[in-house]
Each structure stands twice: as C-alpha cells, then as structure tokens.
Amino acid sequence: xxxxxxxxxxxxxxxxxxxxxxxxxxxxxxxxxxxxxxxxxxxxxxxxxxxxxxxxxxxxxxxxxxxxxxxxxxxxxxxxxxxxxxxxxxxxxxxxxxxxxxxxxxxxxxxxxxxxxxxxxxxxxxxxxxxxxxxxxxxxxxxxxxxxxxxxxxxxxxxxxxxxxxxxxxxxxxxxxxxxxxxxxxxxxxxxxxxxxxxxxxxxxxxxxxxxxxxxxxxxxxxxxxxxxxxxxxxxxxxxxxxxxxxxxxxxxxxxxxxxxxxxxxxxxxxxxxxxxxxxxxxxxxxxxxxxxxxxxxxxxxxxxxxxxxxxxxxxxxxxxxxxxxxxxxxxxxxxxxxxxxxxxxxxxxxxxxxxxxxxxxxxxxxxxxxxxxxxxxxxxxxxxxxxxxxxxxxxxxxxxxxxxx
Ligand SMILES: [Zn+2]
Numbered sequence: 001x002x003x004x005x006x007x008x009x010x011x012x013x014x015x016x017x018x019x020x021x022x023x024x025x026x027x028x029x030x031x032x033x034x035x036x037x038x039x040x041x042x043x044x045x046x047x048x049x050x051x052x053x054x055x056x057x058x059x060x061x062x063x064x065x066x067x068x069x070x071x072x073x074x075x076x077x078x079x080x081x082x083x084x085x086x087x088x089x090x091x092x093x094x095x096x097x098x099x100x101x102x103x104x105x106x107x108x109x110x111x112x113x114x115x116x117x118x119x120x121x122x123x124x125x126x127x128x129x130x131x132x133x134x135x136x137x138x139x140x141x142x143x144x145x146x147x148x149x150x151x152x153x154x155x156x157x158x159x160x161x162x163x164x165x166x167x168x169x170x171x172x173x174x175x176x177x178x179x180x181x182x183x184x185x186x187x188x189x190x191x192x193x194x195x196x197x198x199x200x201x202x203x204x205x206x207x208x209x210x211x212x213x214x215x216x217x218x219x220x221x222x223x224x225x226x227x228x229x230x231x232x233x234x235x236x237x238x239x240x241x242x243x244x245x246x247x248x249x250x251x252x253x254x255x256x257x258x259x260x261x262x263x264x265x266x267x268x269x270x271x272x273x274x275x276x277x278x279x280x281x282x283x284x285x286x287x288x289x290x291x292x293x294x295x296x297x298x299x300x301x302x303x304x305x306x307x308x309x310x311x312x313x314x315x316x317x318x319x320x321x322x323x324x325x326x327x328x329x330x331x332x333x334x335x336x337x338x339x340x341x342x343x344x345x346x347x348x349x350x351x352x353x354x355x356x357x358x359x360x361x362x363x364x365x366x367x368x369x370x371x372x373x374x375x376x377x378x379x380x381x382x383x384x385x386x387x388x389x390x391x392x393x394x395x396x397x398x399x400x401x402x403x404x405x406x
Pocket of ligand 1: 079112172
C-alpha cells in the first residue's frame with residue numbers, strides 16, 4: 001500500500017483554517033436534539049463544496065455524504081445535535097458565537113461533537129484530492145437526536161434506509177485516542193399498585209408506597225452484587241426518580257413508580273437485567289411491574305420512530321480488523337503508539353454494534369470532559385489529526401483486511 005502519510009498530514013494541516021471555519025459555522029447554528037435542520041443543511045452544503053460524490057438527507061433528517069463507488073461500505077458517524085447551554089452565566093463567552101485563538105475553538109458542540117463532523121468532511125476532501133481510493137465507498141453521516149436517544153438514528157438508518165456498513169468509525173471525542181467500547185444502559189420502570197381509601201382509616205386500603213419500600217432496599221443491595229468486567233468495569237444501578245398516585249394528601253396511595261438507571265457491563269443483556277429485578281423477592285411479593293421506558297419524540301422532519309430506552313453494551317476486541325486498522329493508521333501518521341481505551345459516556349455505537357453487531361471503533365477530536373459543560377472547547381491540532389486519520393482509515397482497511405478477497 002503506498003499512502004504518502006506525510007503528504008496526508010501536510011494536507012490536513014493546510015486545511016486547518018477551513019476546518020476551523022466550518023466548525024465555527026456549525027457552532028453558530030443552535031441544534032439541540034429534534035431541531036437540527038439548519039445545521040444539517042449547512043453540512044450538506046460543505047460536503048457538496050469539498051466534492052462528495054453524493055449527498056442525501058434521509059426521511060429522519062440525517063445527512064449522508066458518499067465518496068467513491070467501491071464494494072466495501074465504510075461509515076464515519078458524527079451526531080450533530082447538541083445539549084442545551086445550561087446556565088449562560090457559567091460561560092466566559094457566548095456559547096453560539098464561540099471563540100477562536102491559535103490553539104482552541106470554543107462553543108457548544110465544539111467537542112461533542114461538531115468537531116468530529118468538521119474533520120470527517122475534510123477527510124473526504126483529502127481522499128478525493130489525493131486519490132486515496134480503493135474498493136470502498138465512504139459514507140459520512142451527520143446524525144440527529146443522539147443526545148436525546150443515543151443510537152436511534154442508526155436504528156433508522158439500518159432498518160429503514162437499509163444501509164449496513166462493514167464498520168462504523170464513531171467520531172465522538174476521544175482526545176485522539178482509540179476507543180473500543182463502552183458500558184450500555186437502560187431506563188427501567190418499576191410500578192406497584194395498591195388500593196386507595198380515606199387516610200383516616202388506612203386499614204381499609206393497600207398502600208402502594210409501602211409496597212415499594214422493600215423493593216428499594218433490595219435494589220440497593222443488588223447494585224453491590226452486579227457483574228464486573230476487567231475492561232468496562234462493573235454494572236451498576238441506582239434509583240433515579242420516584243412518583244406516586246393518590247387521590248389526595250389525606251388518602252392511602254394507590255400507585256408508586258420508580259425509575260432505575262441501570263448501567264450494563266459486558267455480558268449483561270436487557271432481558272437479563274429486567275429478569276434480575278423481576279426475581280427480587282420483594283418485587284414478586286408486591287406483584288410489581290418491571291418494564292423499560294420508551295422514546296418516541298419526533299425528529300425535526302416530524303418522523304417518530306419509537307424505541308425502548310435500551311442502549312446495549314459494546315466492545316470490539318483489540319485484534320479486530322477495525323481496531324488494528326486504526327492502530328496502524330495512527331502509527332503510520334504520527335510515528336507514535338496510540339492509547340487504546342473506552343468511553344465513559346454513551347454513543348451511537350450502542351445501537352450500531354450493541355443491537356446490530358456492526359463493528360464500531362472510536363477516534364475523535366475533543367475531550368469527553370469538555371462535553372455538556374460550560375466553556376466547551378476543542379483543540380485545533382486534534383481537528384487536524386482526526387482529519388488525517390479519517391482520510392487514511394478506509395484505504396488501509398480495504399487494502400489490509402478485505403482487499404485481497406476482491
Ligand atoms: Zn456526543
């Protein structure tokens with residue numbers, strides 16, 4: 001394989017200003033979940049400008065840019081919605097106007113994760129200009145609603161757009177490390193039912209809140225005994241909310257519901273986690289209902305695609321072709337050994353790999369700890385590094401791991 005890695009790096013460096021400008025333009029367009037239309041159109045315009053072969057917006061509102069016409073479909077994903085800005089007084093600068101100096105670009109979405117989008121679009125330009133082609137088609141996706149329901153966009157892309165890449169490079173912030181997994185999560189609901197009556201004569205009723213009390217204690221104990229994993233860490237749970245229904249403050253409560261935030265480690269499936277709670281003696285005793293929450297908020301195009309609030313664990317092994325491709329790309333470009341680790345937060349890989357077993361691997365500019373925080377920023381040097389990585393990954397992948405069979 002004859003990639004001139006130094007030329008790729010030089011070209012990525014040459015586009016530093018263009019990448020920065022594009023990122024600042026995206027930051028200037030507020031795009032909280034379900035309100036991404038304007039930023040999607042801005043991304044489409046940039047993809048067309050730098051020479052993507054085809055750019056489409058799917059019915060959910062995801063923007064999809066293609067390069068090449070080869071047999072092996074390789075995708076790079078950036079979600080382009082952001083969380084809100086929180087308390088504006090905690091920011092030292094305007095979150096949407098942002099700021100820029102020699103080293104940094106600031107603004108909501110700078111790290112999480114419009115920076116990854118900017119780098120991926122310019123990787124496309126570098127691929128076209130340098131002829132870094134092979135028997136692959138590169139798909140760069142700008143996806144919606146990740147902050148609201150991680151992975152939903154890719155459930156739609158895989159099931160309805162019928163697009164199944166061989167692997168997906170997730171461009172969420174990794175500080176230019178290679179990330180190969182994360183714990184999954186679920187939003188669980190436990191409900192007890194009782195019988196209301198006048199509060200002055202509680203013996204006539206059946207108090208649903210009392211029924212919840214032993215369940216709470218057993219859930220706390222269950223958390224201590226959840227499965228551990230040497231790479232991802234331990235599964236956890238915590239009770240995050242509690243609700244009641246009662247005719248009055250002077251009545252016995254006839255309903256009680258709690259929400260459980262469950263983090264899943266390797267080997268823990270949703271039915272396993274639900275069954276674990278259903279098997280608690282207190283849950284059986286109370287006849288409590290245990291289920292998952294749903295998500296059905298419509299996208300900005302008005303499309304509703306309901307799903308369970310279940311975000312499965314995923315891990316790619318270190319010797320998997322996708323991980324080896326990125327390690328090799330990193331070594332060749334930067335003459336250095338990459339750090340291979342995992343995300344703390346969640347990404348679209350929960351559905352792509354967690355639900356559909358399409359391998360995912362992470363590499364992105366920006367830092368997890370800047371995400372969702374005031375004064376969010378990213379490093380320009382990392383934007384350049386990521387663009388160079390993204391430009392060489394597809395051709396290394398097809399030449400090394402699938403090229404021989406075609
Ligand atoms: Zn993100």
